[in-house]
Amino acid sequence: MIPKGFGRIAADAPLPAAASTYSPYQLHLTDENADLELSAKMRVDLLDFDAWGEVLKMYGRALRVAVALTDCDGLLLGKCYNPQPVWSLVRDAASDWDPGCPFCITKRLPCAAVADAVRTGAAVVVHDQAGLTHVAIPLTLGKETLGAIIAGQVFDRYPEPLMLRRVAKDFGISAQELWEVAKKERPVAGALLQASGDLLGALGHAFLQQRHGAILEERLAETNDRFRWLADGIRDYALFTMDITGTVTSWNVGAERMLAYTQAEIMGQNFSCIFPPEDIQRRVAETQLRKALQTGRAEYEGWSIRRTQEQFWASINITMLSGREGSIQGFAIIMQDTTEKKKAALVLEESQLERGRLQEKFLSHVSHELRTPLTAIYFFTTNVLDGVFGDLTPEQHKHLGLALDNVTQLKDMVSDLLDITRVDTHKLTLAHQPTSLVKVTSEVLSACRIDAAAKNINLRADCALNLPLVWADPARARQILTNLIDNAVKFTPDSGTISVKAKFFGEDHDFVCVSVSDSGCGISAENREIIFDRLAQVNGGGEVSRSGLGLGLFISRELVSRHGGRIWLDSRPGDGSTFYFTLPVFSLAKFCSHIFNGPNLGTGSVTLIAVDVVEVAGGSQADIVREIRQILERCIHAGQDVLLPATGDEGPIVTFFIVACTDPKGSALIGSRILRDLQNFDQGSQLNPKISSTTILVGRGQSREEQIREVAARIETSVQEHLLGKERNK
Amino acid sequence: MTQTKDSTAQGPDLTTEKKILIIDDDDHLLLGLTARLKTNGYAVVWASDAVTAISMARKEAPDLIILDLGLPAGNGFLVLDRMRALSDLVAIPVIVLSARDPADNKRRSLDAGAAAYFQKPPDNHEFLMAIRRALGETVALSTFLKT
Numbered sequence: 001m002i003p004k005g006f007g008r009i010a011a012d013a014p015l016p017a018a019a020s021t022y023s024p025y026q027l028h029l030t031d032e033n034a035d036l037e038l039s040a041k042m043r044v045d046l047l048d049f050d051a052w053g054e055v056l057k058m059y060g061r062a063l064r065v066a067v068a069l070t071d072c073d074g075l076l077l078g079k080c081y082n083p084q085p086v087w088s089l090v091r092d093a094a095s096d097w098d099p100g101c102p103f104c105i106t107k108r109l110p111c112a113a114v115a116d117a118v119r120t121g122a123a124v125v126v127h128d129q130a131g132l133t134h135v136a137i138p139l140t141l142g143k144e145t146l147g148a149i150i151a152g153q154v155f156d157r158y159p160e161p162l163m164l165r166r167v168a169k170d171f172g173i174s175a176q177e178l179w180e181v182a183k184k185e186r187p188v189a190g191a192l193l194q195a196s197g198d199l200l201g202a203l204g205h206a207f208l209q210q211r212h213g214a215i216l217e218e219r220l221a222e223t224n225d226r227f228r229w230l231a232d233g234i235r236d237y238a239l240f241t242m243d244i245t246g247t248v249t250s251w252n253v254g255a256e257r258m259l260a261y262t263q264a265e266i267m268g269q270n271f272s273c274i275f276p277p278e279d280i281q282r283r284v285a286e287t288q289l290r291k292a293l294q295t296g297r298a299e300y301e302g303w304s305i306r307r308t309q310e311q312f313w314a315s316i317n318i319t320m321l322s323g324r325e326g327s328i329q330g331f332a333i334i335m336q337d338t339t340e341k342k343k344a345a346l347v348l349e350e351s352q353l354e355r356g357r358l359q360e361k362f363l364s365h366v367s368h369e370l371r372t373p374l375t376a377i378y379f380f381t382t383n384v385l386d387g388v389f390g391d392l393t394p395e396q397h398k399h400l401g402l403a404l405d406n407v408t409q410l411k412d413m414v415s416d417l418l419d420i421t422r423v424d425t426h427k428l429t430l431a432h433q434p435t436s437l438v439k440v441t442s443e444v445l446s447a448c449r450i451d452a453a454a455k456n457i458n459l460r461a462d463c464a465l466n467l468p469l470v471w472a473d474p475a476r477a478r479q480i481l482t483n484l485i486d487n488a489v490k491f492t493p494d495s496g497t498i499s500v501k502a503k504f505f506g507e508d509h510d511f512v513c514v515s516v517s518d519s520g521c522g523i524s525a526e527n528r529e530i531i532f533d534r535l536a537q538v539n540g541g542g543e544v545s546r547s548g549l550g551l552g553l554f555i556s557r558e559l560v561s562r563h564g565g566r567i568w569l570d571s572r573p574g575d576g577s578t579f580y581f582t583l584p585v586f587s588l589a590k591f592c593s594h595i596f597n598g599p600n601l602g603t604g605s606v607t608l609i610a611v612d613v614v615e616v617a618g619g620s621q622a623d624i625v626r627e628i629r630q631i632l633e634r635c636i637h638a639g640q641d642v643l644l645p646a647t648g649d650e651g652p653i654v655t656f657f658i659v660a661c662t663d664p665k666g667s668a669l670i671g672s673r674i675l676r677d678l679q680n681f682d683q684g685s686q687l688n689p690k691i692s693s694t695t696i697l698v699g700r701g702q703s704r705e706e707q708i709r710e711v712a713a714r715i716e717t718s719v720q721e722h723l724l725g726k727e728r729n730k
Numbered sequence: 731m732t733q734t735k736d737s738t739a740q741g742p743d744l745t746t747e748k749k750i751l752i753i754d755d756d757d758h759l760l761l762g763l764t765a766r767l768k769t770n771g772y773a774v775v776w777a778s779d780a781v782t783a784i785s786m787a788r789k790e791a792p793d794l795i796i797l798d799l800g801l802p803a804g805n806g807f808l809v810l811d812r813m814r815a816l817s818d819l820v821a822i823p824v825i826v827l828s829a830r831d832p833a834d835n836k837r838r839s840l841d842a843g844a845a846a847y848f849q850k851p852p853d854n855h856e857f858l859m860a861i862r863r864a865l866g867e868t869v870a871l872s873t874f875l876k877t
Contacts, residue, residue: 364831368800371829371850372756378851379762386854388769411851418831429833 038144045215046208047071047139047147049078055207056149057081063196066134066153068102072145074114076102084153085181086130093173103153105130107170114148121145123197125152130167130182131159135197141208149204151197154188238335241321244328246270246289258337260307271333276305292318292331301338313342360421367418374414378407416551420534423558430562433645434469434586435477437502437512444481445500448489456495459485464503469647470512470583476559477583480567481514483552484579488518491577496520511565511582522573532557532567556581588644589712592659595642596708600661601698606711607667608694608718609658611674612726613687625654631681632656635673644719653726657719667693694718748865749773751792753783753809754827755802759850763796770858780804784812787819794865797844799828799835810842823864827852 038046052069060067060081068080080102082088090105101111106129113136117124124136134152138145159182168175231239231252238255242248248271251263259266259274266273272285279285279302291298297319304314315338321329383389385400392400422428441461452459470477481500488498496519505513523531534554560567560581571577589596600606613628625646632643641660660667671691678689696714698707750767752760755778764774777786779802787795795813799806806826813819826839829850836847845864848857 367831368829372759375829375851376756376758376762379759379766382854383762383765383769386769388765407851422833427833 038141038146042212042215043144043146046141046211047077051211052207053078055203059200059203060151063151064154065151065196066103067200068150069147070102070114070150071147072114072118074101074111074148077147080150082153084132086132086178086185087153089173089178089181090130090167090171094171101150103132103134103150104128105132105167105171114150117148118145123201125193125197127156129163129170131155131157131163133193135193135200137197137201137204139204139208141205141212146208149200151200152193154193155182155185156190156193157187159183159185236336239333240266240271240335241330241332242271243330246272246285246331249330255335258306258312258335259304265307274304276303276311279303288316288318289331292320293328296320301342304335312337313339356424360425363417363421367414367421370410370414374407374410378404378411381407416555419555419558420551423555428558428562430473430476430559432471432473434647435472435474435583436467436469436647437477437514437583438463438467440474440477440481441500441502441514444478444485448482448485451486451489452498455489455492457489457492458495458497459489459500460497461500461502463501467502467504467512469586471586472563472583476563480556480559480581481516483556484516484581487552487579488516488520488577491520492518493520505582510585510587512585513580513582515578515580517576517578519576522575523569523571523577524573528569528571531569587712588716589708591644592642592712592715593708595640595659595661596711598704600640601704601707601711603661603663603698604700605663605695605697606715607660607662607664608696608715608722609660609667609670609674610692610694610719610722611656611658611678612653612690612692613656613678615652615654627681628654628656628678628687631677632658632674635670635677636660641670655722655726657722659715664693664695667695692722694722747771747773748793749775749790750794750796750861751775751777751783751787751790752796753777753780753786753801753806754796754798755779755800756798766854766858767861772861778802780806780809783809784816784819787813787822788816791818792822794861795822795824796861797824797826799826799830799839807838807842810839810844814843825857825860825864827857 047069049069056067056069059065060083064083066080066082066084066087068082069077071077082103087103087105101113104111104126111126111128113124113126113134117136117138121138121140123138125133126136127133132153133156134150134154137149137151139147139149159179161179164178164182165175168178231250231254234252235254235257238258239252240248240255241250248266248269251261251266255266256262261269270285272280275284284300284302288298288300297317300316300318302314302316303311304316305311315336317334319332319334321332323329381400381404384392385397385404419428441463445459445461449459485498485500492498498516498518500514500516502512502514505511532553534551557567560583564584565582567579567581569577569579611632615624629643629646636643636658640662641658644657644659646654646656658670660670662670671693674691675689678687681687696711696718699710702710748771750772752763752767752774753776754760754763757778760776760778764776767774775786775790775792777783781803783797783801797806797809801809806828810824813822813824823845824843826835826844826847827850828835828839828847832847832849839847846860848860
């Protein structure tokens with residue numbers, strides 16, 4: 001049987017090279033090697049003849065064929081096994097013969113079988129000049145072809161005397177002798193040749209794969225050894241691995257030293273034992289592993305505990321270990337004892353705190369010491385100015401008035417100094433209450449009018465109608481606005497204009513924005529960057545002789561941001577500046593939100609209780625009001641009733657409002673409790689408390705938000721009505 | 731005539747003139763504040779340290795005390811505490827007038843029994859209003875509204 005395309009070659013056929021390719025056996029590569037990329041070293045190792053030699057020889061012997069291993073260029077690797085008698089005869093006779101292909105008996109064109117096999121990836125069968133056949137089988141692993149096996153050198157038909165005679169002539173040997181050797185050869189059927197090619201291909205591929213695996217394993221073992229050697233060499237870090245559950249699977253010498261567990265003691269234990277009990281309770285270990293699972297790694301700093309129960313500060317780095325298919329194999333931990341570093345950081349922090357404390361102490365001392373002489377000057381100046389020692393001439397009056405202005409200025413600076421220390425030590429406290437910016441604006445404007453008038457500056461205000469109350473400390477709101485207007489006056493030339501506006505701001509109108517525009521020299525872009533910084537002083541052509549400490553805008557920014565608002569400016573040099581700040585709108589619904597829940601609103605009504613007291617003697621007004629608020633707070637239920645904040649708008653009759661989620665009976669009870677406690681507080685009965693309550697129905701069938709909004713609006717209306725009534729009675 | 735003479739002879743009405751004890755170690759403050767208080771019809775006595783403060787208070791039996799917190803031989807809180815412990819002084823209203831930061835000292839002063847806290851320098855008008863209220867003097871509503 002002659003395979004298809006295995007045509008008979010004529011005696012004078014010029015080409016001994018590739019006659020045809022056949023591919024009954026394709027090297028079916030398994031998926032795991034499909035994307036394999038082999039290093040140069042791996043290629044050399046894979047085709048190591050020491051491994052291949054014996055296998056090929058056994059194969060050749062068993063099948064009585066010649067076998068050789070070549071690289072991709074067809075160069076022989078190691079020895080070739082060739083028992084073919086014709087080849088031996090030619091080989092012995094022609095000692096200077098170098099055929100290129102170890103199996104080609106030809107002096108004509110070189111054999112291209114290996115090159116073709118490498119190129120096509122399929123087995124290539126060739127006949128040589130003597131009529132002998134061999135097969136070149138490519139050796140591939142993954143995408144790469146590593147070399148080839150050449151096998152065969154058998155006649156696939158009876159030798160032809162004519163062809164042999166030409167060979168004898170080419171190689172200078174006896175044609176008779178050649179014929180005698182050749183005619184003893186039994187031709188091998190093409191099918192058999194094909195089958196042995198298949199077999200060899202399969203064998204070669206299998207061997208290659210097995211060898212690849214073996215090499216990898218060997219290398220892995222080497223790497224592991226190297227890693228272990230490295231890991232054990234590192235003594236200042238604890239290195240260990242864990243499986244997915246946190247059970248320790250390896251433990252280096254550094255870990256032994258740091259955590260005082262030997263490898264034998266810790267293997268198979270959960271690594272949470274290196275955390276102190278309180279952290280185990282807080283599930284710190286689990287949390288960190290979960291984080292590592294989510295993001296691939298986790299970094300943690302905290303207390304760790306040795307087997308000896310000694311604690312130390314550790315910085316722990318957890319890396320997730322994943323297998324080739326993305327399966328999670330476990331975690332690698334690198335741990336460092338950073339107790340010393342932590343101690344240093346604590347010392348540094350403490351020294352910074354100490355510096356802050358010293359600075360605060362110094363500034364509050366300075367502020368205190370400045371106040372004492374300031375007070376004496378204040379009393380002397382005001383006494384003389386108010387005519388305690390007799391009338392003054394207009395000139396004397398004017399000059400003393402200016403002296404008093406300077407005292408006030410000095411007093412403000414001293415206050416600013418104290419505020420700065422409060423900013424630094426986070427002690428800047430705000431007394432929030434619903435605050436009218438209209439009122440704040442008019443108060444500040446009337447205070448600033450004198451300074452503005454001195455420079456003939458037109459100072460005007462424009463507040464939007466129905467501006468809501470803001471949730472702010474009124475004294476601080478005044479301070480912010482005063483700072484901005486003072487600044488504007490300072491930098492606006494004579495006869496300029498300053499206008500103050502207040503209007504709604506924000507998408508939901510949940511802020512009020514106040515702006516202060518001046519017709520001054522404007523502020524350059526670079527100064528705009530730094531103007532809110534501490535001690536920022538911008539010289540801008542205006543009168544800067546009385547520029548204060550440069551703390552005003554810095555404090556203003558702190559105050560605004562502490563209120564939850566924002567401060568910024570628009571300006572072009574030569575075109576004036578506008579400073580803006582926002583403060584959050586006071587929302588009754590939000591203020592009462594904690595009592596406006598399902599059960600409380602479910603009763604169908606809430607009650608607004610108003611407590612009116614007459615402002616009386618004994619201490620300052622603000623202090624009495626605060627005392628009364630404390631008494632009222634004690635008379636209500638925290639989760640059910642709420643005392644509304646004062647607006648500071650009270651006249652001689654001060655009203656306190658309580659929103660109570662209760663029925664008329666409940667509100668009467670609250671009222672009697674309040675009366676009793678106020679009478680206890682005010683033995684002289686000067687407060688003359690009067691209690692009234694209004695029932696506000698909760699609408700049904702709306703969403704909770706709508707219900708709350710509506711109830712809040714009704715409460716606000718009732719509050720307004722009560723205050724208006726009070727106004728009328730006065 | 732007699733009536734006129736009598737009334738002149740009587741001078742200021744000593745029975746209604748209230749006496750204020752200022753406890754402060756700053757002579758200039760004492761001078762300035764005393765002038766202001768006298769103009770407003772109060773008699774003024776002084777003490778400059780925490781120890782004489784108590785003996786002065788017992789001796790003079792003032793109607794009101796203006797107390798500084800930073801004092802030689804003790805501090806204002808000590809004075810407040812001792813006054814609360816002495817039956818003849820416990821009822822005398824005290825107004826604290828201190829250079830100290832009210833954020834730290836106001837609450838403490840009020841808890842210790844002070845009627846009001848003012849930081850130096852106080853506003854003259856507010857300060858006098860507080861004195862009058864602490865003395866239980868009726869403050870005309872018109873005066874109040876003016877502030």
